[in-house]
Amino acid sequence: MLNLPNILSLLRIILIPVLVLLYFLPFETATIWATIVFVFAAITDWLDGYLARKWEQTSPFGAFIDPVADKLIVVVALVMILFKTPVWYVLIPVILIIARELTVSALREWMAELGQRNIVKVSKMGKWKTTFQMVAISCLIFYKPLLGLPIFEVGVVLLYLAAWLTLQSMWNYLRAALPLLLNKA
Numbered sequence: 416m417l418n419l420p421n422i423l424s425l426l427r428i429i430l431i432p433v434l435v436l437l438y439f440l441p442f443e444t445a446t447i448w449a450t451i452v453f454v455f456a457a458i459t460d461w462l463d464g465y466l467a468r469k470w471e472q473t474s475p476f477g478a479f480i481d482p483v484a485d486k487l488i489v490v491v492a493l494v495m496i497l498f499k500t501p502v503w504y505v506l507i508p509v510i511l512i513i514a515r516e517l518t519v520s521a522l523r524e525w526m527a528e529l530g531q532r533n534i535v536k537v538s539k540m541g542k543w544k545t546t547f548q549m550v551a552i553s554c555l556i557f558y559k560p561l562l563g564l565p566i567f568e569v570g571v572v573l574l575y576l577a578a579w580l581t582l583q584s585m586w587n588y589l590r591a592a593l594p595l596l597l598n599k600a
Contacts, residue, residue: 416474420467423459424477427484430456431491438495438556450557456488457549486516489548496555504571505555508578512548515581519588526592535592540584547577 430452437449463481467473493509519535526535554570589596 416472416476418467418470418472418474418477420463420470420472421474421477421480423463423466424480424484427456427459427488428480431488434488435491435495438499446556446558450553453488453492453549453556454553457553460485460545460549482520485545486520489552490516492552492556496552499558500555500567505574508574511578512574512581515585519585522588522592526595529595531592531595535588538584538587540580540587544577544580544584547573547580551577 434449434452434456437445437452439445440448460481463477467477467481490513493512497505497509523532523535526532551570551573554566554573557570558567560566
């Protein structure tokens with residue numbers, strides 16, 4: 416079913432090649448434009464969920480495409496950042512965040528197969544994790560100092576906070592699913 420929330424999710428996927436292109440263009444303002452695209456995508460992430468709930472337009476397609484769009488744009492952005500800044504202190508949180516996304520996605524799929532989707536539904540901590548991730552990635556894409564603030568360094572600190580929240584939320588999901596994981600093993 417194509418409604419505005421689902422269109423916003425699809426738009427995030429369509430914006431991925433635009434983000435990549437802008438990020439790697441050899442112009443002084445390229446990272447500014449890439450940051451604008453990423454921030455716009457992050458806003459649509461919040462907006463599509465809000466509208467789907469408010470307008471009661473949730474659907475199986477929306478439940479599928481929204482997390483796919485979120486994870487795709489986050490993973491692509493993290494890989495782009497790592498490509499441009501291949502240092503260990505960026506690599507560590509990138510690995511943690513991507514590993515968590517894969518683990519929780521697999522866990523959610525398995526729990527849905529068991530009819531236990533509610534055990535691993537999105538939590539408040541997951542929403543905080545997403546917020547820190549989006550702000551951190553925006554800072555890392557922007558890269559340059561702004562008004563004397565070291566935006567990239569702020570982004571690295573926020574990325575570590577996002578990675579910590581990522582691990583905490585993953586642990587909470589795994590702990591909630593542990594009885595079923597052990598019972599079905």
